[in-house]
Amino acid sequence: MIKEIMDSSFLEEVEKQEGVVVVDFWAAWCGPCKMLAPVVEELSNEIPGVKFGKVNVDNNPQISQNFRIASIPTIMVFKDGNVIDTMVGFRPKSELENMIKKHI
Amino acid sequence: MKRYDIAIIGSGPAGLSAAINSKIRNKDIIVFGYKDFSSKLVKAPKINNYLGFHDISGIELKEKFEEHINAMNVELTYERVNNIYAMGDYFSIMVNETMYEAKAVIITTGIEYTKPLKGEEEFLGRGVGYCATCDAPLYRDKVVTVIGYNKEAEEEANYVSELASKLYYVPMYKDHYDLRENIEVVNEKPVDIVGDDRVQKLIMTSREIETQGVFVLKDSISPAQLVPGLLMEDGHIKVDRTMKTNIEGCFAAGDCIGKPYQYIKAAGEGLIAALSAVSYLDSKK
Ligand SMILES: Cc1cc2nc3c(=O)[nH]c(=O)nc-3n(C[C@H](O)[C@H](O)[C@H](O)COP(=O)(O)OP(=O)(O)OC[C@H]3O[C@@H](n4cnc5c(N)ncnc54)[C@H](O)[C@@H]3O)c2cc1C
Numbered sequence: 001m002i003k004e005i006m007d008s009s010f011l012e013e014v015e016k017q018e019g020v021v022v023v024d025f026w027a028a029w030c031g032p033c034k035m036l037a038p039v040v041e042e043l044s045n046e047i048p049g050v051k052f053g054k055v056n057v058d059n060n061p062q063i064s065q066n067f068r069i070a071s072i073p074t075i076m077v078f079k080d081g082n083v084i085d086t087m088v089g090f091r092p093k094s095e096l097e098n099m100i101k102k103h104i
Numbered sequence: 105m106k107r108y109d110i111a112i113i114g115s116g117p118a119g120l121s122a123a124i125n126s127k128i129r130n131k132d133i134i135v136f137g138y139k140d141f142s143s144k145l146v147k148a149p150k151i152n153n154y155l156g157f158h159d160i161s162g163i164e165l166k167e168k169f170e171e172h173i174n175a176m177n178v179e180l181t182y183e184r185v186n187n188i189y190a191m192g193d194y195f196s197i198m199v200n201e202t203m204y205e206a207k208a209v210i211i212t213t214g215i216e217y218t219k220p221l222k223g224e225e226e227f228l229g230r231g232v233g234y235c236a237t238c239d240a241p242l243y244r245d246k247v248v249t250v251i252g253y254n255k256e257a258e259e260e261a262n263y264v265s266e267l268a269s270k271l272y273y274v275p276m277y278k279d280h281y282d283l284r285e286n287i288e289v290v291n292e293k294p295v296d297i298v299g300d301d302r303v304q305k306l307i308m309t310s311r312e313i314e315t316q317g318v319f320v321l322k323d324s325i326s327p328a329q330l331v332p333g334l335l336m337e338d339g340h341i342k343v344d345r346t347m348k349t350n351i352e353g354c355f356a357a358g359d360c361i362g363k364p365y366q367y368i369k370a371a372g373e374g375l376i377a378a379l380s381a382v383s384y385l386d387s388k389k
Contacts, residue, residue, distance in 0.1 A: 027241065029238075029241065030238055030239075031187075031198070031238065032187070032189070032238070032332070035189045035191070035196055036189075038191070039191060039192060042192065057241075057242065058241065064242075068302065069242060070229060070230055070231055070233075070239070070242060070302065070317070071228075071229040071230075071233055071239050071242065072238075072239065072242065074229070088228070088229030088230070089228075089229055089332050090187075090189055090332040090333070091332055091333045092189075092190035092192075092332070092333040092351050092352075093190065093191060093192035094190075094192075094351070094352065095333050
């Protein structure tokens, strides 16, 4: 399951969370984001103990600005509230899976 | 949606050899390419190193290939593939607005992609992009530079200029440019893209511009751009002896995997790639 995260809820949902949180920065107009979405969805069901969220960059400029998102899709992995890994652009499922699993 | 067993990208000797061998193994295939198969084939004046065909011209060899694939009912889809996404169990193949799906993919796109600029790969996703229309909204009110290798880049530049605070256009070809008035054309050769953790400047032969985004819009797509996540080595797709790439279900053959650049090598590798794809499909059953 993937939780929709907003500028207003980011602190609570991501930065104050213990453990690993994966955040998918996306927008409706972005083709590769559409392709990555089902892959992230699958992983969210397959990897237990990790929280998955997504941020629509159009509706949440503050967070996108703070994390200097320059290209989407961008996937960020947070651990105890800090960014520990970033992946820019579409990536194969296996690669994304390895990146996340490395941190748990 | 219909899901093919194998999608073959490219119609040179590597792709066609992969196609006939996949067909012999009764796989449901789709082959993307061109009517002429390969410009490198029809351009060759005389070929003396293709076993069985001494002293043949490229055009004659192309005709032989054509008879062969027609006899085996291999049809080509005359389209250029833009992106291939590894979804896990299958691949999504994007051709402009159309999408195809296949369980395995064989990349046989040949080689002719332009070398990346200095800094281009380093800053990819951190200010450097290949799709202006995709990432433009992220550069709203920022300074953006488009390095255009063809006419189509002008259209993208016009679109980005509606959002950016300032747009520089660096043409890599000579022509009349159909650009909006507020775009500044810079007739210089780009040398280096520099910055700290993000792009800051584009350095050219006799001028530097401060810019937060650089879009590099080329004719040809490098394999790593075509298939995000594909591992390259020295400018070629990295494969093992079975033509397997780092992505499960994705194989490659021909010039795109390395030298020597020769027809019969390409055809031989196409055969290996097809057989590897077939065993991959069988192992999934
Ligand atoms: C003038 C000339 C003479 C040569 N003479 C000889 C010779 O005598 N003997 C010899 O052995 N070799 C010769 N070569 C080399 C030979 O042409 C190549 O090694 C061979 O064509 C490689 O085959 P390939 O299938 O790997 O790629 P290519 O033949 O380059 O075919 C790749 C095809 O894929 C297409 N393609 C690329 N990207 C996409 C995409 N995204 N979507 C759809 N289609 C795509 C390309 O347009 C192209 O049609 C010669 C080359 C040239 C240019």
